[in-house]
Amino acid sequence: MAAQILDGKKIAEQLTEIVKRDVAKFEAARSIKPGLTVIIVGENPASKVYVNRKHKACEELGIASEVVRLPETTSEEQLLQEIDRLNSDNRVHGILVQLPLPKHINSELVLERISPLKDVDGFHPVNVGNLTIGKEGLVPCTPYGVIKMLEISGISVEGKRAVVLGRSNIVGKPMTMLLMSRNATVTVCHSRTKDLAAVCREGDILVAAIGKPEFVTKDMVKPGAIVIDVGINRVGDKLVGDVKFDEVQEVAGYITPVPGGVGPLTIGMLLHNTLKAAELQLEK
Ligand code: NDP
Numbered sequence: 001m002a003a004q005i006l007d008g009k010k011i012a013e014q015l016t017e018i019v020k021r022d023v024a025k026f027e028a029a030r031s032i033k034p035g036l037t038v039i040i041v042g043e044n045p046a047s048k049v050y051v052n053r054k055h056k057a058c059e060e061l062g063i064a065s066e067v068v069r070l071p072e073t074t075s076e077e078q079l080l081q082e083i084d085r086l087n088s089d090n091r092v093h094g095i096l097v098q099l100p101l102p103k104h105i106n107s108e109l110v111l112e113r114i115s116p117l118k119d120v121d122g123f124h125p126v127n128v129g130n131l132t133i134g135k136e137g138l139v140p141c142t143p144y145g146v147i148k149m150l151e152i153s154g155i156s157v158e159g160k161r162a163v164v165l166g167r168s169n170i171v172g173k174p175m176t177m178l179l180m181s182r183n184a185t186v187t188v189c190h191s192r193t194k195d196l197a198a199v200c201r202e203g204d205i206l207v208a209a210i211g212k213p214e215f216v217t218k219d220m221v222k223p224g225a226i227v228i229d230v231g232i233n234r235v236g237d238k239l240v241g242d243v244k245f246d247e248v249q250e251v252a253g254y255i256t257p258v259p260g261g262v263g264p265l266t267i268g269m270l271l272h273n274t275l276k277a278a279e280l281q282l283e284k
Helices: 008-030 045-061 076-087 107-113 125-133 141-152 172-181 196-200 263-283
Strands: 035-041 064-070 094-097 161-165 185-189 205-208 226-229 233-235 238-240
Touching: 008 045, 008 141, 008 263, 035 045, 035 076, 035 263, 045 064, 045 263, 064 076, 076 094, 076 107, 094 107, 094 263, 125 172, 141 172, 141 226, 141 263, 161 172, 161 196, 172 185, 172 205, 185 196
Parallel strands: 035 064, 035 094, 161 185, 161 205, 205 226
Antiparallel strands: 233 238
């Protein structure tokens, strides 16, 4: 029997409703709106599209949104000063620097300059540490979106064998921590994993985040498994995931399509994180 499709667009709509309601509650209780500032440096067309989408989503949900557009020639020092200014502005609860940055700017230095309480991407080492030791903090949007997708779909991870394919700082590692903290038994795979197909086949849940088009084939999937495809790869004029959807859906129990799977939840989680950041700052 073909897998049940986890429809990211529909699930993202449900998530948006939840965040919208929580934002309204926050505003009623505190008489302020949560505020997100996105900084974009240069003219990368894809980045412009992402930033506009984030701005529009904020407006729809009642989050105050500002976009700081800086020229390609902005120096690292100027960008750091802009972050310092936003760190000390108490109307700004979340700061996001759109990546990639121009080559002359050290991204790591920039991301670490953002106050951990305003780091809505969850990339700051303090937030990485908080996630690792199970302390409240801000969690990277994409893996957090996967968890929300499972929660909203009523799929429990507790006690399940989960295999995470990919160990990046923005997807694989935080995904691993989130699944482990929810009592899954997690195995992490990467480019040096031996007998990868056999390891993947152990997963009741298989999360693919490697950036290799249609890498995961039917023989790598346990029958009935929950297959989450985080990959977004452009092949010609098409977007495909890391999973060979047509054949894997014949064996999986659940599967996310690309596009229309995990992707649509990412912005919802960014707005969730902006609200969370506002709450954390007001608690201080
Ligand atoms: P990275 O390139 O940072 O990491 C890729 C990981 O996959 C690495 O750990 C690498 O292993 C591993 N890997 C690469 N090739 C293989 C292989 N042949 N076998 C096993 N493991 C392999 O990618 P990201 O984590 O940033 O992104 C992964 C995918 O997710 C991309 O397609 C990206 O576009 C997508 N993405 C989607 C988002 C969304 O909103 N839906 C957001 C972020 C990313 P090693 O460590 O050994 O090099």
